[in-house]
Amino acid sequence: MSVRGHAPSPATAFVLLLPLLLAAQPVATDSYLPALPEIARDLGSASASLTAFVLAFGIAQLVCGPLSDRFGRRPVLLTGLAVYAIAAAGAIFSPSMAVLVGFRVLQGFSMAAILVCARAAVRDLYPAHEGPHVMARGLTGLGVVGLIAPVMGAFTVQEFGWRWVLGGMAVYAALLWVLCLRLFGETLHRPGAGEPATPKGSVREVFASPSFRAWASVAATTYSGIFAFLLLSPMVYIGYLGLSPIMYGWIPAGGSLVYIFSTTMCRRLLRRLGVVHTVQLGATLSCTGPLIQVVGCVLAPQSVVPLLVGHAVYCLGHGIHQPCGQAGAVGDLPHLAGRAVSWSGFGMMLVGFVVGQTAASFVDPQSSNGAWPMVVPMLLAGMVLMLIAFFWVPRLPAPSTARRP
Template identity: 75%
Template sequence: MTSAAARRGISFALLLPLLLAAQPVATDSYLPALPAITRDLGPASASLTVFVLAFGFGQLPCGPLSDRFGRRPVLLVGLASYALAALGCALSSGIPMLVACRALQGFSMAAILVCARAAVRDLYPAHEGPHVMARGLTGLGVVGLLAPLMGAWTVQSAGWRWVLGGMAAYAFLLWLLCWRGFDETRADSAGPSAPKGSLREVFASASFRAWASLAAATYGGIFCFLLLSPMVYISYLGFSPAWYGWIPAGGSLVYIFSTTLCRRLLRRVGAVRAVQMGSLLSLAGPLVQALGCWLLPRTAWPLLLGHAIYCIGHGIHQPCGQAGAVGDLPHLAGRAVSWSGFAMMAVAFVVGQVAAGFVDPELSHGAWPMVVPMALAGAALVLIAYVWLPRLPLSHPRKESP
């Protein structure tokens, strides 16, 4: 990198965790509020589903837009829309308005995360990408640790509307930081220009397909926890919203540890070996949960232990998968990031909807609808790590910008 890019990189290194944390702020702090929203407005699960759909599809246009017009304008528009959408959610008088505003928030979050991840590739060479993403995701984990606790406390002390008002305040403050501290990172950004290459080139990359599949598989498993854990712990096991808030917070604490572990593994054994080790944890965690569901139904500790083990693997897979998907495509970073992110959300949506179909009002299946998809994700991760990734051809990346 040039000295100017290096200065931007130092500033960006501070902003990256806050930008990535827009996702747990929008999801983890929202989960404890779902039962209260349901009591006041009606069934609110659609608001989470639509949010995920909007986030997934929103990445498809945001990637090419950021390639053409630059990261900075797309990011600032995304942050402003995120704040306005959260404020609209807080003022919602019914489920249709809540769902519409959450859809806008999901689309806005797509712009934020696409630009943040693409800027990593703009500023750093491919071999540094996983390390940088791991550092950023460690910061995300800190926010993810606090978000459900703050959400649960806010719901019980002030009501669910203040949770969404807090999201708006977070996005507005982050907009101010980016307005002052985020310089354009895209090369040749003097004006709009179409990047060389095409979407076909993105999917022709064997490295993109493999690493994007890894990121999608691990996120599909964790999304089933996000979607169904309120039902399991609050409705089935009888936890209060405040006590439930400690569960995703504990997962975030494990995630912080695992992203730190990921950086050490990358230095010692490399990305492929690191995700192979992580995949075994990703499978072992749901197997512990399944054993608990079979032998100790209505007992929380096997579910908690298995979730912690899965989160260790997840913290290894996410930095490697997200950075690896774009590593060979610096000239198409926005497109590669957007399609990788879309794949994550598409897998999460499909798996989540199938799993939710096994939840009935009597909760007769217990925790199985949450556990089985996580086990399938773990098995897929083992196959990707041990069968697919070792067969990738040696990459010949394009020459990095000086």
């Protein structure tokens, strides 16, 4: 009997790999959060390394998208995983903040290749109307890793030091490279004789799509609130409220647990309500969560309870918006999947960077502004999501049911 008969199909193998590929991001960020205070004590301002990482990740997507459209998803993905592992390994030995930032920038560039190829492959293999379901399934797996990553990061920092966290990232990427080498087949459709190649002026075509603009805005807005939490929550919970790194590690882990539930719920809601009403429900949750935090900041500024409850409710909305936003941005552009994914991803990182840096400017060593620098950006994101979900998304055309040729 032929062994080939038992080999998984490209779509089946990809479904197994997608959560692990998407999880490269929380491995690089969530496990890193508990290490920020210790890195700051050893090398200086630790937020610079996280900010540089995110900025590099956003910019690099503009390069990786066209590269994956031209050369294929597989070679770009494998190169990205290899560089990710090398950069994480090099960062272990950083003697200064400048060197650490340099390696984190390299890691951000490589992570762009991983996520662009993973998201573009969804559109390669599935029609637009199935994209949110597939992304929700993949993001559920990402949530599982996101649940484990901050707890493992906090434990590693407390027991072994922050450099071992980076070693864990290197091992993760190396193992994933081996899996992709064996299981990830090329998903990009190659034009045959007489078929047109990728058209010139394709970036204009991406931004001419009403669906791309709306869904990319959903993804960028919801991410801006989460990034404000990622960047500022260590300062709020550890610096302002006095939690230990181990105790803090359970907070993003708890958010990931809610995110897992939400992405699972998203698949059911899409079948029952359709994408428009599902996103409207998500926007309501995304706005309600920060409102709970606002009430807590006013009435009980030293209590973690309203901050935690509000964060959980926001994460419920985030778990709905991300699969819908990421899949919807590329739904009408199967022939430009890499470019659409890259510009959508760049928008997420750009908005997150601007919002995060603006909010961080209101944080001082005495935490004189309390939790407000973290809460206000999340509230603004929730309000913008309400506007998009109720006044923009309902006007979009229905997603295509055709697969990519």
